[in-house]
Amino acid sequence: MIQFRSVTKRYARSAPALDDVSFHVRKGEFVFLTGPSGAGKTSILKLIHMQGLPTEGEVRVSKYSSRKIRRREIPELRRRVGYVFQDFQLLEGLTAAENVAFALECTGTPRSRIEARVQRLLGQVGLAPRARSYPRELSGGEQQRVVIARALSTEPVVLLADEPTGNLDERATTGVFELFRRINAAGTTVVMATHDAELIRRNPGIRVLELEDGAVVYDSVSAGTGPGRST
Amino acid sequence: MRSLREATRGMRRAPLLSGLSIAAIGLSLFIIGLFALTAHNIDEALTDVESRVEVVAYLEEGTPEAIVSVARSEIGGFPEIEEVRFVSKVEALYDASRELTEFSDVFSDLEVNPLPASFELRLREGSRTPEDVERVAERLRGYEFVEEVRYGREWVDKVYALRRIAGGAALALGSAFALGSILLIGTAVRMAVLARSREISIMQTVGATDSFIRRPFLVEGLLTGVAGGILALGLTWLAWWTVNRSLLELQWLPDLWVALGIVLAAALGVLAAGRGVRKEISRIEAL
Known part of the structure; x- marks a missing residue:
């Protein structure tokens, strides 16, 4: 589903954000990307989402290759790869339902179908009763659920999440994480960047890719310690 | 339809910025309008003098x-x-x-x-x-x-020299003001686009196409341009009316010039918006 082959990514003239990174994520897998700030977690997510191309090497996502993809194919890819941000990135002037509807409109869903789809998506993330609330009226956990509903609006095969619980308290973290588990259980590949060691420790069945200074320093699968981390 | 709805919604969402953009276009084109009015009346006067050759x-x-x-x-x-x-x-x-x-x-x-x-x-x-x-x-x-x-050859030559000078000045000043307007509008529209960079970023994230992202901004540029053109027209008319009442009798601009002015305003709006949104899309993408 996702393949990194000797990927190096440099921004301007600074040290590479990623240095010769290779890994493979299978369809339906759940992967934690972990490591300290600046280790390259977000760079990996951005490359999967084709927000910029690798300086060297190749990124493959489904049938798309960073070496061959054309600009007009990028929106197509992004509809298959949902993205959840740590800072939510909701439009403040729109309600929860309108924020989800906005994504559907942007991807060409006929207007007649939007309302039903929005209700279904908000129901899926347990937020149907708050459909008419504005982001400022929602808690952090609820806002993140709206973002997840928005990311699911295009029925992606991969869901990327960049520190999705970074701004949440423990209870909200558990709720949002469970939501990701359910989405993954329904067949969607999930790649979640997090530095929440506790979250990783509590979920030993999930594969861990650990990064440091732009390089993969630990992969629980290739280390032979099973999906989860041994320590 | 969606683009129009989004464009008007965008303008309502940032009324101050939209108002400033319209004012910038309006004032720039007002200067062109005043110049056009002067040029037209010089031309009319020359034609009148010339007819007496x-x-x-x-x-x-x-x-x-x-x-x-x-x-x-x-x-x-x-x-x-x-x-x-x-x-x-x-x-x-x-x-x-x-x-x-x-x-x-x-x-x-x-x-x-x-x-x-x-x-x-x-x-x-x-x-x-x-x-x-x-x-x-x-x-x-x-x-x-x-x-x-x-036949007063010198006099005939002077009439023609005056016309050439008027024509040249019209072209030079008109172009300078038009360029100034484009830069002003470009900046105003880029500010409007910048104010909505989060929206653009979300659109890119969920997989909207470039043309889908650009269209509402182009429509907004078009609406801003037309509104600015109408504002300039109103100001020019007011100036014409005031001068006509108190100083000297001037002719109003030909209908074709007025129509061309509005079309120019709309085109400027779209052109400037197009530049602004393209630059902004690339900038947001590069983040």
């Missing part, structure tokens, strides 16, 4: 009436000639005494009429260039009975 052929004393009559219809047939008027010696004296009233005594005491008969020629529109005038004068000199041809 006359060539006068003075006839020799005692030219027979039959020859005068034949020559008159012949000269009237020149392609450049709009009208030929024969002024007899008597009429010349009458005109002179009427126009120069302070010399009326001198004229009335004359025993012999010293003024020659003449042909006064008015040239057709489009045949009033210095070359045309010179060509007509040359043909008139070919008649044996024509003593002298006067």
Whole structure:
């Protein structure tokens, strides 16, 4: 589903954000990307989402290759790869339902179908009763659920999440994480960047890719310690 | 429809910025409007002065009436000639005494009429260039009975020089103001796009196409341009009305110019928005 082959990514003239990174994520897998700030977690997510191309090497996502993809194919890819941000990135002037509807409109869903789809998506993330609330009226956990509903609006095969619980308290973290588990259980590949060691420790069945200074320093699968981390 | 809805929603969401953009376009085009008004009125005045370009052929004393009559219809047939008027010696004296009233005594005491008969020629529109005038004068000199041809060559040349200067100034200043407007609008629209960079970023994230992202901004540029054009039109009309009431009588702009002005405003809006949104899309993508 996702393949990194000797990927190096440099921004301007600074040290590479990623240095010769290779890994493979299978369809339906759940992967934690972990490591300290600046280790390259977000760079990996951005490359999967084709927000910029690798300086060297190749990124493959489904049938798309960073070496061959054309600009007009990028929106197509992004509809298959949902993205959840740590800072939510909701439009403040729109309600929860309108924020989800906005994504559907942007991807060409006929207007007649939007309302039903929005209700279904908000129901899926347990937020149907708050459909008419504005982001400022929602808690952090609820806002993140709206973002997840928005990311699911295009029925992606991969869901990327960049520190999705970074701004949440423990209870909200558990709720949002469970939501990701359910989405993954329904067949969607999930790649979640997090530095929440506790979250990783509590979920030993999930594969861990650990990064440091732009390089993969630990992969629980290739280390032979099973999906989860041994320590 | 969606683009229009989004564009108006975008404008409502940032009314101050939209208002500033409209004002910027409006004021820039108002300057062009004032210049157009001036240029148009200079042009009208020149056309009016030019229509009075006359060539006068003075006839020799005692030219027979039959020859005068034949020559008159012949000269009237020149392609450049709009009208030929024969002024007899008597009429010349009458005109002179009427126009120069302070010399009326001198004229009335004359025993012999010293003024020659003449042909006064008015040239057709489009045949009033210095070359045309010179060509007509040359043909008139070919008649044996024509003593002298006067047409104020210097004066004709000055009228044309003035027109060329007016035309050149119109082009130069018009272009400078148009360029200034594009830069102003470009900046205003980029600010509007920047204010919505989060929206663009979300659109890119969920997989909206570039053209889908651009369209509402282009429509917004179009609406801003048209609104600015209408504002400029209103301001120009107000200036015209004020001058007309208190200073001098000016002609209003031709309808075609007004229509072209609005189209120009709309085009400027779209062009500037297009530049702004393209740059912004690339910038957001590069983040």
